Amino acid sequence: MNRQSNKRTHPSAAFRKTVRRDDGKCPVYRRCGGCQIQNMSYGRQLEFKQNAVEKLLGRFGHVQPIIGMEHPYHYRNKVQAAFSIDRNNRIISGVYQSSTHRIVPIDSCLIEDEKADEIIVSIRKMMRSFKMTAYDERNERGFLRHVLVKRGFATNQIMVVLVATSPIFAAKKHFVKALLEKYPEITTIVLNINQKHTSMVLGDREMVLYGPGYIEDVLCGCIFRISAKSFYQINPVQTKILYETAVSYAQLTGTETVIDAYCGIGTIGMVASKAAGQVIGVEVNRDAVRDAIANAKRNEIKNIYFHNADAGEFMVQMAHEGAHADVVLMDPPRAGSDEAFLSSVVTLAPRRVVYISCNPQTLARDLEFLVKHGYKVRRMQPVDMFPHTSHTECVVEIEKESV
Ligand SMILES: C[S@@+](CC[C@H](N)C(=O)[O-])C[C@H]1O[C@@H](n2cnc3c(N)ncnc32)[C@H](O)[C@@H]1O
Numbered sequence: 001m002n003r004q005s006n007k008r009t010h011p012s013a014a015f016r017k018t019v020r021r022d023d024g025k026c027p028v029y030r031r032c033g034g035c036q037i038q039n040m041s042y043g044r045q046l047e048f049k050q051n052a053v054e055k056l057l058g059r060f061g062h063v064q065p066i067i068g069m070e071h072p073y074h075y076r077n078k079v080q081a082a083f084s085i086d087r088n089n090r091i092i093s094g095v096y097q098s099s100t101h102r103i104v105p106i107d108s109c110l111i112e113d114e115k116a117d118e119i120i121v122s123i124r125k126m127m128r129s130f131k132m133t134a135y136d137e138r139n140e141r142g143f144l145r146h147v148l149v150k151r152g153f154a155t156n157q158i159m160v161v162l163v164a165t166s167p168i169f170a171a172k173k174h175f176v177k178a179l180l181e182k183y184p185e186i187t188t189i190v191l192n193i194n195q196k197h198t199s200m201v202l203g204d205r206e207m208v209l210y211g212p213g214y215i216e217d218v219l220c221g222c223i224f225r226i227s228a229k230s231f232y233q234i235n236p237v238q239t240k241i242l243y244e245t246a247v248s249y250a251q252l253t254g255t256e257t258v259i260d261a262y263c264g265i266g267t268i269g270m271v272a273s274k275a276a277g278q279v280i281g282v283e284v285n286r287d288a289v290r291d292a293i294a295n296a297k298r299n300e301i302k303n304i305y306f307h308n309a310d311a312g313e314f315m316v317q318m319a320h321e322g323a324h325a326d327v328v329l330m331d332p333p334r335a336g337s338d339e340a341f342l343s344s345v346v347t348l349a350p351r352r353v354v355y356i357s358c359n360p361q362t363l364a365r366d367l368e369f370l371v372k373h374g375y376k377v378r379r380m381q382p383v384d385m386f387p388h389t390s391h392t393e394c395v396v397e398i399e400k401e402s403v
Contacts (some may be wrong), residue, residue: 026110027109033098035111035388041071046384049166049392053382059392060367060377061295064250069243072387075235077217079116079342080148080201081106082244083124084133091134093147101137116149118162119183123147126178128144130171133166143169145194146201146339149224152217152237157187157214161228163194163201187211190228202229214291220244220271222299230288231264238385242356242393243271245381246329249354249397252276254275259318259350261311266304268329268356282314312337315344325350336362339369346373350358353398358385360394367396374401 028040037045046068054063069075081093084103094106108117114180127134127144135142143286146163160179162169169175169191176189188211194203206213212228219236221242226232233239246268248259250273260269263281265288274280281304283289289308296304307314311332317347318325330337345353353370357363360382367377378397383391 010075028104028106031097032095032106034095034109035138036390038089038110038388042068042387044276045387046366049382049384049390051402052390053158053360053392053394056364057367057380059381059395060364060371062398064381064383065381066384066392067238068384069235069237069387070367072384073110074112074114075237075387076112076116077153077236078234079109079112079120080146080150080151082146083118083144084144085136091124093120093134112387113149113151113153114159115183115185117360119149119158119179119186120147122182123160123162123179127173130169130178132169132175140197147230148192148201150228151231152213152215152226154184154218155216157215158183158185159188159190159211159219159226159228160186161190161191161192161202162209163203164177165193165195166207167191167207169302172209182212187215188213192228219267222267222268222270222295222301224267225291225298226265227287230285230291233267233385235385238383238393239267241356242383242385243268244356245383247272247275249379249381249395250275250327250329250352250400254329257324258327259315259325260304260331261315261328261330263292263306264288264331266295266306266340268296268331270299270301271306272329277303279304279391280325282309282311284308284310305309310339310343316342319344319347323348327351329356330354330355331356334359334362334364337366340368340395342366342373343359345370349374349400351400355394355396355398357394357396358391360392363394363396367398370398375399376401 050066083093088091092105094103107121133142135145148161150159189209191207193205214225253279258276258279260281263283269279269281292306325348375398378399381395383393
C-alpha cells in the first residue's frame with residue numbers, strides 16, 4: 001500500500017475499488033473467532049476500525065486515516081497450533097475456539113503464513129511414526145501440546161518450537177532429521193517444556209534440538225535476532241510503517257536521550273538510535289533483553305543500552321535519581337501502562353512521548369492521565385496490523401504543553 005495515497009483518501013474509498021468482498025471466505029471463521037470481522041470487505045473493516053478509534057480517541061484531537069494493507073492476507077509471521085486428540089483418537093491441530101479450550105481443527109488460515117501452516121500439518125502427520133502422542137487436556141496425558149512456527153519474512157529463516165509436557169523425547173534425532181529433509185528451510189528447532197495447567201503456550205524451560213535457537217529477520221535496515229519467547233511484531237509489512245511513523249513523531253535531531261520502554265528485542269529503539277544521542281531500552285522479559293543486546297552488537301549500534309526490569313519500576317528509579325530524558329517511546333502490552341510508569345514520565349518531563357499501542361481502550365485511559373498532567377496530544381495514526389480481526393494499532397505523538 002502506498003502510504004501517501006492512503007493518507008489522501010478515506011480508507012473505505014481507497015480499498016473498495018481493489019479488494020473484493022470476503023464474506024464466508026474462511027469456513028471456520030465463526031467457530032474460530034480469531035478473525036472477528038472477516039465477514040466485512042477489507043474497505044469496510046478499515047472504516048469500522050477508523051470509527052472505533054475515533055470514538056475512543058477523537059476527544060484528544062484529529063485521528064489520521066488508518067493505514068491499511070495492499071494484500072491483507074497471510075501476514076502473520078508467527079503461527080501457533082494447539083494439539084489434541086478427537087473422540088475417535090485421531091490427532092488434531094488447530095486453534096482454541098474463542099474463550100474455550102475446545103480446539104477447532106485448522107490446516108490453513110487466511111491470515112497466517114502459508115509455509116508455517118504447511119509445516120504444522122506435516123508435523124501432525126509425522127507424529128505417529130515417531131511415537132509422539134498429542135496432549136489430552138481431559139486426562140492430562142500426552143506429549144505434544146502446541147507447535148509454534150516463526151518465520152523471518154525478509155530472511156526466510158524458520159523456527160519450529162515443539163511445546164511438550166516432557167523433556168524426554170526418544171525419537172528426537174530421527175524426527176528432526178525427517179523434518180529437515182522435508183523442510184530444509186527450517187533453520188532452528190526448539191523443544192519447550194510446559195508442564196503447567198495454564199493458558200500460556202510456552203513454558204520456562206527450553207532445549208535447542210537443531211540450529212542456534214533463534215531466527216533473524218531484517219526490518220527498517222536492522223537485523224533482529226528473535227528467540228522463541230521474545231516478542232516480535234507479527235506483521236512485518238505494517239511494522240515497518242508503524243516504526244517509521246513512531247520515529248518520525250519523535251522528531252529526533254541526533255542529540256536526544258531517548259527511553260524505549262517495553263522495548264522487546266530492541267527494535268524501535270535501534271531504529272531510533274540512528275537519529276538520537278543515546279537510547280535506553282527497558283524490558284521485563286530476560287530472553288528478549290538477551291536478544292536486544294545481541295541485536296545492538298550485530299548491528300554495530302553503540303549508543304543503545306538495555307535494562308532487564310519492570311518499566312514502571314525502572315522509570316520510578318530514573319525519576320528518583322533525577323535522570324534526564326528528551327523523548328519516551330513506549331509500546332506496552334494490551335493492558336497498557338501503569339500509574340507508576342506514567343507518573344514517572346510526568347516527573348522526568350520529556351519534551352515528547354510517542355505511544356505505540358495495540359489497544360485503543362487502554363491507550364485512551366493512559367492519554368487521559370498524560371493530558372491531565374501537562375501533555376497535549378499532537379498526532380494520532382492508526383495502522384492496521386491485524387486485518388480481519390477487530391484489533392488496531394495506533395501511534396500517538398504527545399508533547400509537553402509548555403513546548
Ligand atoms: C507490545 S510488545 C512491544 C515490544 C517492542 N517494542 C516491539 O515493537 O517489538 C510489549 C513488550 O513489553 C514487555 N513488557 C510487558 N510488561 C512489561 C513491564 N511491566 N515492564 C517492561 N516490559 C514489559 C513484553 O515482554 C513485550 O516485549
